[in-house]
Ligand code: UDP
């Protein structure tokens with residue numbers, strides 16, 4: 010088998026009805042491109058006949074490669090497994106429900122040939138989705154992307170092409186809560202978008218009910234933003250200001266009006282506010298340490314080098330890679 014130029018990665022969860030059609034349309038497009046390709050189908054623990062369909066396709070077409078999960082690990086993990094197994098010069102992520110039209114792929118490829126490392130597909134319109142889904146998706150993108158630290162383009166899903174070197178950066182990012190589109194933005198390099206109309210599902214139901222959407226939003230926020238932890242300092246400041254104002258008013262009333270306003274209760278309220286402010290401030294401090302621990306445990310590469318001059322690749326890799334290093338033979342006796 011020749012080394013593929015293009016690796017198509019498609020996560021599959023209960024898509025038996027659409028898979029044959031997806032395969033046909035994708036294959037037509039890939040043949041048109043006239044370069045070696047592979048289609049990586051990741052079965053994310055489907056409960057229907059998806060795996061059987063995938064195996065049938067693999068039986069007749071060696072382009073089809075199948076990764077079969079032991080259970081459902083979620084869309085983002087399925088995409089990750091696909092990228093891990095891909096060997097092409099460019100990796101293309103696409104949903105298997107035909108919402109991302111395979112016919113857009115040549116446009117992504119054209120931009121890649123122009124020299125872009127990431128070409129994401131931007132939804133200019135969405136068809137056949139409920140008003141609720143549209144509204145929540147819109148809100149989700151606007152809010153999440155406002156508070157995250159990396160520039161994630163609006164109205165893009167995971168439908169995108171990435172160059173081999175970007176795929177390698179993603180492979181080096183072994184964090185558990187994965188927000189693939191944020192991670193691609195984080196990698197950097199030259200990125201651009203191509204517009205397309207997001208189609209209605211060809212068949213079946215969305216596998217992203219509200220509950221999964223919310224946890225997805227949670228992953229996006231916690232993966233790329235410390236905003237929620239910063240909120241505590243504002244809470245602390247607010248309580249401190251209230252404590253000072255209330256304290257001043259009480260002292261003022263006592264000195265100039267000559268009577269204890271609200272009696273002892275007033276003092277209690279001021280103390281409560283002050284203690285609250287104090288506690289929140291230290292919770293903020295703890296939050297800052299937690300954020301740093303989180304940064305360390307995620308083990309992301311420290312930096313990504315796009316090119317070098319007069320320098321060799323030092324092969325600096327995060328420790329996750331070191332753990333899979335092979336021990337040279339001559340050292341074996343020492344270890345025993
Ligand atoms: N998917 C998956 N695992 C899941 C949920 C979804 O692999 O747990 C796949 C699904 O088969 C589809 C893609 O991810 O190809 C996107 O899912 P879906 O269409 O349900 O999401 P939506 O397009 O409604 O946001």
Ligand code: MG
Pocket residue numbers: 104106108210215
């Ligand atoms: Mg879909």
